[in-house]
Amino acid sequence: MQLIFYLVIIVLQFSAIAADYYKTKPNFVQTCLKSDPDFEDCSKEAVQQLFNALGPGLPEIDLPPIDPLNIPKIRILQGDGPVNVNAALDNVVVTGFGRTEVLLSQVDGETYNFYTRVRVPKIRIEGTYDLKGKILLIPLVGSGLCWFEPSNMTIDIVSDVKLYEKDDLPFFNVTKVHVKYNIGGLKLHMSNLFDGISSLEDSTNAYLNANWRPVSESLRPILSKTIEDILLGFMQQIFHNLPGNFMIGDIKTNLINKKRN
Ligand SMILES: *[C@@H]1O[C@H](CO)[C@@H](O)[C@H](O)[C@H]1NC(C)=O
Numbered sequence: 001m002q003l004i005f006y007l008v009i010i011v012l013q014f015s016a017i018a019a020d021y022y023k024t025k026p027n028f029v030q031t032c033l034k035s036d037p038d039f040e041d042c043s044k045e046a047v048q049q050l051f052n053a054l055g056p057g058l059p060e061i062d063l064p065p066i067d068p069l070n071i072p073k074i075r076i077l078q079g080d081g082p083v084n085v086n087a088a089l090d091n092v093v094v095t096g097f098g099r100t101e102v103l104l105s106q107v108d109g110e111t112y113n114f115y116t117r118v119r120v121p122k123i124r125i126e127g128t129y130d131l132k133g134k135i136l137l138i139p140l141v142g143s144g145l146c147w148f149e150p151s152n153m154t155i156d157i158v159s160d161v162k163l164y165e166k167d168d169l170p171f172f173n174v175t176k177v178h179v180k181y182n183i184g185g186l187k188l189h190m191s192n193l194f195d196g197i198s199s200l201e202d203s204t205n206a207y208l209n210a211n212w213r214p215v216s217e218s219l220r221p222i223l224s225k226t227i228e229d230i231l232l233g234f235m236q237q238i239f240h241n242l243p244g245n246f247m248i249g250d251i252k253t254n255l256i257n258k259k260r261n
């Protein structure tokens with residue numbers, strides 16, 4: 001069955017004006033050397049420290065907390081397939097990313113693309129939903145409060161990176177983020193399904209929970225895109241404000257294609 005994915009728009013409020021970048025290395029940044037045979041271990045620890053610092057946010061570079069993470073709106077429009085949904089999630093609060101555990105961190109020596117694997121033991125997504133569509137071929141209509149709890153999520157993140165120069169310092173321009181994830185379980189609840197016909201609401205929630213694996217598979221395109229958009233926003237904000245040589249001490253600046261105009 002063909003799944004056609006139309007659109008997810010997330011509105012995350014990042015400051016449009018670039019914040020002043022870090023002139024001195026902040027203490028949550030650990031510098032690693034690509035030439036070091038133990039680069040991967042060092043880099044894993046460095047990325048872990050970065051995640052730990054991101055939990056409460058970095059107001060000095062206009063970065064909001066990632067735990068809890070507030071997302072004003074997620075719009076979903078997806079058709080033709082096991083999921084056929086027109087949905088909106090508003091006032092979304094995501095908790096759990098503060099306990100992200102970095103499992104692996106690699107950096108390509110030529111392109112500087114990042115490859116990162118993380119694990120998040122428990123995530124809770126809460127918000128107000130408005131839904132009309134089908135999941136697992138069950139027609140669903142309703143609006144109200146909802147929550148989703150994916151557990152043991154492992155995420156493989158490939159970040160496409162371009163180097164550029166600002167004030168004679170190298171910076172990473174994260175241009176694209178590709179995500180693959182797996183979860184160990186999913187619990188969910190949607191209140192006021194079918195406008196509160198409670199027998200239908202209870203049985204539908206029970207059915208969706210009992211069939212969490214196909215439910216989560218059918219939500220995969222939406223969730224992947226959502227995670228990619230969130231990560232891209234955060235990574236761009238971080239790396240436009242954090243000189244690359246703070247992270248990688250022996251970064252090859254000769255790779256920078258200086259564009260003269
Ligand atoms: C979490 O998932 C990974 C693989 O995706 C698995 O190896 C690990 O045992 C799981 N951990 C728990 C606590 O379920």
Ligand SMILES: *[C@@H]1O[C@H](CO)[C@@H](O)[C@H](O)[C@H]1NC(C)=O
Nearest residue numbers: 162163164165173174175240
């Ligand atoms: C980052 O890359 C994007 C896409 O290639 C480009 O449009 C943008 O101008 C780049 N930003 C900087 C600061 O180099």
